[in-house]
Amino acid sequence: MKQVLVTGGAGYIGTHTCVELMAQGYSPVVVDNFCNSSPASLDRVRRLTNHELPSYEADIRDTAQIIEILKKHDCESVIHFAGLKAVGDSVAKPLEYYSANVMGSHSLLTAMMEAGTKRFVFSSSATVYGEPVFLPYTESHPLSPTSPYGQTKLAVEQMLNDLVASGSMTDVAILRYFNPIGAHASGQIGEDPHGVPNNLMPYVAQVAVGRRTELNVFGNDYDTPDGTGVRDYLHVVDLARAHVLALQRFEREPGAITVNLGTGQGTSVLELVKAFKEASGRDVPVNFAPRRSGDIAAFWADPSQAESLLGWQAEYDISDMCRDQWAWQSQNPNGFETA
Numbered sequence: 092m093k094q095v096l097v098t099g100g101a102g103y104i105g106t107h108t109c110v111e112l113m114a115q116g117y118s119p120v121v122v123d124n125f126c127n128s129s130p131a132s133l134d135r136v137r138r139l140t141n142h143e144l145p146s147y148e149a150d151i152r153d154t155a156q157i158i159e160i161l162k163k164h165d166c167e168s169v170i171h172f173a174g175l176k177a178v179g180d181s182v183a184k185p186l187e188y189y190s191a192n193v194m195g196s197h198s199l200l201t202a203m204m205e206a207g208t209k210r211f212v213f214s215s216s217a218t219v220y221g222e223p224v225f226l227p228y229t230e231s232h233p234l235s236p237t238s239p240y241g242q243t244k245l246a247v248e249q250m251l252n253d254l255v256a257s258g259s260m261t262d263v264a265i266l267r268y269f270n271p272i273g274a275h276a277s278g279q280i281g282e283d284p285h286g287v288p289n290n291l292m293p294y295v296a297q298v299a300v301g302r303r304t305e306l307n308v309f310g311n312d313y314d315t316p317d318g319t320g321v322r323d324y325l326h327v328v329d330l331a332r333a334h335v336l337a338l339q340r341f342e343r344e345p346g347a348i349t350v351n352l353g354t355g356q357g358t359s360v361l362e363l364v365k366a367f368k369e370a371s372g373r374d375v376p377v378n379f380a381p382r383r384s385g386d387i388a389a390f391w392a393d394p395s396q397a398e399s400l401l402g403w404q405a406e407y408d409i410s411d412m413c414r415d416q417w418a419w420q421s422q423n424p425n426g427f428e429t430a
């Protein structure tokens with residue numbers, strides 16, 4: 092069995108990736124400090140897959156404990172999701188973001204060196220690009236993040252590039268995610284944000300299910316077809332599959348790669364709300380609010396490099412994403428606490 096340490100494995104993308112890893116013959120081992128998740132999500136993964144899933148409540152900044160776990164399970168690779176991800180929050184609390192995301196990654200990489208684990212898949216983000224100079228963003232677009240969150244992702248990318256240049260690590264996949272939404276088609280796992288959702292889709296779903304009264308749309312005067320912000324949404328299961336493909340690539344072709352993961356299609360806030368209303372049969376009242384500072388009007392990916400290097404292409408479209416998001420939200424109106 093091929094053991095993979097999955098940091099942040101109890102979170103939204105981590106749980107979906109564990110399911111896809113198991114389906115392809117990998118054995119994930121989860122480390123999570125549960126600061127934005129709960130052990131209940133891992134129980135759901137175990138039930139859904141009928142598979143063992145070792146897990147540890149640990150912080151990636153605890154280097155000694157990570158070394159112990161890597162050695163105990165003889166992990167040959169690490170998929171690194173653990174970190175803080177709310178852009179607005181990162182502006183208010185930059186040191187927390189640098190600590191969790193940059194110092195956390197440094198600690199994890201140090202532990203890998205010590206344990207002899209050589210393969211690394213990193214959750215980066217489209218936020219590393221900043222204000223578009225051209226669209227779609229290709230991987231060679233200038234890097235100029237507009238938030239501390241984006242800066243932390245770029246700092247880790249640079250740390251990885253330097254490690255590769257030093258010869259200390261050869262197999263590195265930097266995956267720049269666009270906007271993952273949706274859920275596993277079973278409705279058993281999905282995004283369960285603590286408190287008020289920071290991202291659009293969980294907010295839309297919570298309005299549809301009656302947990303919140305209306306959706307605030309920040310800005311309807313952007314230079315976009317309907318005035319609302321445009322993003323490249325991709326299904327979380329498509330995103331999860333890309334991580335498995337990255338590990339499979341290491342087996343056939345060692346080396347370092349950086350790829351965008353998006354569909355290549357832009358969707359506006361109002362288009363997403365319309366698709367969600369159709370999928371759920373529920374109303375989603377909208378309230379237009381002023382733009383938020385730092386928000387970018389529109390961006391989407393050029394995903395062709397993910398296709399050529401990983402053989403990855405998004406399979407699901409917006410209506411699939413909304414259908415599966417609704418399956419999760421309607422069966423679990425209060426997230427993992429529902430059961």
Ligand SMILES: NC(=O)c1ccc[n+]([C@@H]2O[C@H](COP(=O)([O-])OP(=O)(O)OC[C@H]3O[C@@H](n4cnc5c(N)ncnc54)[C@H](O)[C@@H]3O)[C@@H](O)[C@H]2O)c1
Pocket residue numbers: 098099100101102103104105122123124125126127128129149150151152171172173174175176191195214215216217268269270271290
């Ligand atoms: N969801 C998105 O829209 C998106 C987009 C681009 C990149 N990313 C990146 O993908 C990764 C996963 O995102 P997600 O949406 O699944 O987030 P998430 O918050 O659901 O999952 C992250 C997990 O990491 C854990 N964690 C946080 N700090 C930790 C620490 N110091 N030690 C151990 N565990 C820790 C949290 O408890 C959580 O379970 C993050 O690195 C995020 O920055 C996410």
